[in-house]
Amino acid sequence: MSVRTSIRTHATAVRAMLVLTVILGLAYPALMLLVGLAMPAQANGSLVRDEDGTVVGSALIGQSFTDESGQPLPQYFQSRPSASDYDALASGGSNLGPENPELVDAITERQAAGASTTDALTASGSGLDPDISPENALSQVPTVAAARGLYESVVRDLVRSMIRPRDLGFLGEERVNVLELNRALDASAR
Secondary structure (H helix, E strand, C coil): CCHHHHHHHHHHHHHHHHHHHHHHHHHHHHHHHHHHHHCHHHHCCCEEECCCCCEEEECCECCCCECCCCCECCCCCCCCCCCCCCCHHHCCCCCCCCCCHHHHHHHHHHHHCCCCCHHHHCCCCCCCCCEECHHHHHHCHHHHHHHHCCCHHHHHHHHHHCCECCECCCECCCEEEHHHHHHHHHHHHC
16 A cells, blocks of 8 residues: 555545544534423423422333332322332343243232233333333222222223323324323322
């Protein structure tokens, strides 16, 4: 290779590095900053606050609705099971195969507790899914209505009003955000 070819090759590499540095090191971070400034709620984790301004959760991260001993609170709809115990720092699935005795035992235990839909029996891939299927929510209506002393039809209507459609009409599945549903229940009790 001649000296002239070598210089051209190095000059091309330096130009490519400078262009990519400007695009990826300056333009992209600036764009992300502008997006964050334009959408502060989303940039801060889509936090959900109560009337006093206290953070009660995130619309994007599932959480448990249990007592101190870990038992489900019957007056609240229950989230999808979590392999990470709803710890956002430990997001992930259990990676247990369908024949794994631990997974089989967990599913059997959930069935014995009354769970019947797939998303009530198995954890999501992230372990932090904030949504459940409409079928899962509707299957919990009798328990929640009885615990709150409400007619099942009232709670069922609330669930149906909280069903979100598929994104863009065809992506994903219909779903119900558990935190938002439980907050709507609490608000209707006031």
